[in-house]
Structure formats: C-alpha cells, structure tokens
Amino acid sequence: MKTEQSMQNSKKSAQFILLAGLSALCQIASAQVSAMPDMGKLTATGGVSQVEGAGGGGLTPWALITGYGSRDSYGGNAHYTQINTQDYTLKTYGVAVGIMDTVEFSLAKQEFSGSLAPLDSLKLKQDILGVKVRVAGEAVYDQTGWLPQIAVGALIKRDDAVGGLGALGVTSVKQLGAKSENGVDYYVSATKLYLAQSLLLNATVRLSKANQMGLLGFGGDKNDKYEPLLEASAAYLINRKLVLGAEYRMKPRNLGVDNEKDNYDVFLAYFPTKNLSVTAAYVNLGDITIFNPTKQRGWYLSLQTGF
Known part of the structure; x- marks a missing residue:
C-alpha cells in the first residue's frame, strides 16, 4: 500500500510540474514572440547539456534555461555526450528547447x-523527458540584487529491458533489487553569475530514488524513499569563450548490489560561437556494482550545437 501511495504521489508531483510548464507555455503563446531566434543571451549563459538532457553543467542541472533565446524569443540545441571509464561507457544524446x-x-x-x-x-538504456520552469530571480542581468535565478524541474525516466544478461536470467532491473523500472527526479536549482568576478555558482537539491541516474531502476532493497540530494557547481569564465569548473553530485544508496558513490568532475568548456560548444572533463563515478569494486574514473566529452 505504501509503495502504491508513493507511486501515486510521485505521478501527481510529475503532473504538477508538467502542468506548470504547459501553463507557462500557454502564457508564452499568448505573448508576442519573435518569429526567429534572437540569440540575445550572453555566450555560455545557456549552459551546456547535462548528462540527463537538461540545461546546466555536465552532472547537474542549473536554473538557467537552455538555448540563447531572450525573454522575447526561444532557443534550442542538440547534444551528444560520452563518458568512458576503465570498465564502462555511458552515451547520452538528445534535444532541448528553451522558450x-x-x-x-x-x-x-x-x-x-x-x-x-x-x-x-551488459546493456542498459533509459529515456528521459525533462521539464524546467523558471520561477524567480535573474542569474545574469541583475548584478545588484542578491536573489539568484531559481527554477524547478522534473526528469521523468523510463528504463528499457536489461540487455546482455539473458544467460543469467536477468532481463529487468527489478531482478537486481530495484522496486520500479520507471521514476521521476524532482529538483530545485539556484544559479547566479557574478560578472565582475567572472564566477558562476549553482546549487541544486534533488529528490530522487534513482539508482545510477535511473539506469538501474528506482528504489531498492535498502531504501525505497525519496531523499534530498545536494548537487553543486562552480565555474570560472576565463574569457568569453572558455569556462573552467567543477561539479559535485550526491547519489542515493538504495541497492544491495550497487554500493553507489557520489560523483564529481572537473571540466573545461569551449564556446567558439553561440551555435557550438565542446566540453571535456575528468569524471569520477565511484563504484558501479559490488561485482566490480573498482572506482570508475575516466573522461567526459560532450558536443552541443544549437541557437
């Protein structure tokens, strides 16, 4: 009963954030929006594509809205990201639009x-639908105010069947201890860019039951409750086209077969134009499974193109 109630509450929360996004979209539709994207935002202030598709850093979403469209326009992008550690590879690709x-x-x-x-x-696949709504503040243009830009968001995730372990009789993440193959992450992000110091700071609080971002399902034999997880980013703008930064992301510990550890990275992002960005990073994903206790460290490379 508690599990069913939790799932119902999760669905209601996801529906609420989706409705908030659609409501904002309706208000936007009634406003006068430029027929062509104006590329009105400063270079790099659209962020890059986070590994789950949202606009932000590589590991964590920011309150910034993706793309370079101003308040009178829109923007969008497509991305491809690959993380390679000693023993595993994660590929992410997708599209996003900011209005x-x-x-x-x-x-x-x-x-x-x-x-x-x-x-x-082993082959794992996951589809992710994201929605983010800006609710308060201004990250860039209000340099005299203390309030950061604040956004709320949801990442709605669905796993495919587990591949490559059929000989062991494993075809679902539930057989690895997960309580569900589908789940939703909720987050609140606060972001501020201090132009005089060329410094961007971001803090995100995420409510999640996702195991390894959801690739190993949601909830588990050790825990099946939403818990708040802290994520943080700091980025220094070396110049208008080059950004150096670091990120930290807390992870849950739900599964007995997965001694999940917090993630962090150090990244360098290059923005030759507003239409293109390349991000390279050293990333530490910690342990992936008890069957391989080696801490997974490696490289991260992301290419984003858009407007």
Missing part, C-alpha cells in the same frame, strides 16, 4: 554498456 527564457523541455536517451567480465555484455 522566452522561462520554460525548458528536453528529451534524452542514455545507453550504458560494460567491457569487463562478468558484465562485459
């Missing part, structure tokens, strides 16, 4: 694979 610097929608696909026995045939 009137107020609401953002994103679609992303994640593909995870192993290269070390006994998980060398």
Whole structure:
C-alpha cells in the first residue's frame, strides 16, 4: 500500500510540474514572440547539456534555461555526450528547447554498456523527458540584487529491458533489487553569475530514488524513499569563450548490489560561437556494482550545437 501511495504521489508531483510548464507555455503563446531566434543571451549563459538532457553543467542541472533565446524569443540545441571509464561507457544524446527564457523541455536517451567480465555484455538504456520552469530571480542581468535565478524541474525516466544478461536470467532491473523500472527526479536549482568576478555558482537539491541516474531502476532493497540530494557547481569564465569548473553530485544508496558513490568532475568548456560548444572533463563515478569494486574514473566529452 505504501509503495502504491508513493507511486501515486510521485505521478501527481510529475503532473504538477508538467502542468506548470504547459501553463507557462500557454502564457508564452499568448505573448508576442519573435518569429526567429534572437540569440540575445550572453555566450555560455545557456549552459551546456547535462548528462540527463537538461540545461546546466555536465552532472547537474542549473536554473538557467537552455538555448540563447531572450525573454522575447526561444532557443534550442542538440547534444551528444560520452563518458568512458576503465570498465564502462555511458552515451547520452538528445534535444532541448528553451522558450522566452522561462520554460525548458528536453528529451534524452542514455545507453550504458560494460567491457569487463562478468558484465562485459551488459546493456542498459533509459529515456528521459525533462521539464524546467523558471520561477524567480535573474542569474545574469541583475548584478545588484542578491536573489539568484531559481527554477524547478522534473526528469521523468523510463528504463528499457536489461540487455546482455539473458544467460543469467536477468532481463529487468527489478531482478537486481530495484522496486520500479520507471521514476521521476524532482529538483530545485539556484544559479547566479557574478560578472565582475567572472564566477558562476549553482546549487541544486534533488529528490530522487534513482539508482545510477535511473539506469538501474528506482528504489531498492535498502531504501525505497525519496531523499534530498545536494548537487553543486562552480565555474570560472576565463574569457568569453572558455569556462573552467567543477561539479559535485550526491547519489542515493538504495541497492544491495550497487554500493553507489557520489560523483564529481572537473571540466573545461569551449564556446567558439553561440551555435557550438565542446566540453571535456575528468569524471569520477565511484563504484558501479559490488561485482566490480573498482572506482570508475575516466573522461567526459560532450558536443552541443544549437541557437
């Protein structure tokens, strides 16, 4: 009963954020929006594509709305991201659109694979629908005010069947201890860019039951409750086209077969134009499974093109 009630509450919360996004979209539709994207925002202030598809850093979403459209326009992008560690590869690709610097929608696909026995045939896939709504503040243009830009968002996730473990009789994340194959992450992000110091700071609080971002399902034998998880980013603008930063992301510990650890990275993002960005990073994903206790460290490379 508690699990069913929790699922119902989760669906209601996701529906609420989706309705908030659609409501904002309706208000935008009734306003006068430029027929062509105006690319009115400063370079790099649309962020890059987060590994789950939302606009922000690589590991964590920011309150910034993706794309370069101003309050009178819209913007969008497509991205491809790959993370390679010693034993695993994660690929993410998708699209996102930001409208009137107020609401953002994103679609992303994640593909995870192993290269070390006994998980060398492992294949995991996940679809992610994201919505983000700006609710208060101004990150860039209000340099005298203290209030950061604040946005609320949801990432609605659905797993495909587990691939490559059929010989072991494993075809679903539930057989690995997860309580569900589908789930929703909720988050609140606060972002502020201090132009005089060339410094961007972001803090995100995420409510989640996702195991390894949801690739291993949601909830587990150790825990099946939403818990608040802190995420943080700091980025220094070396110049108008080059950004150096670091990120930290707390992770839940729900599964007995997955001693999940917090993630962090150090990244360098290059914006040669507003239509293109390239992000490279050193990333630490911690432990992935008890069957391979090696801490997973490696490189992260993301290419984003848009307007």
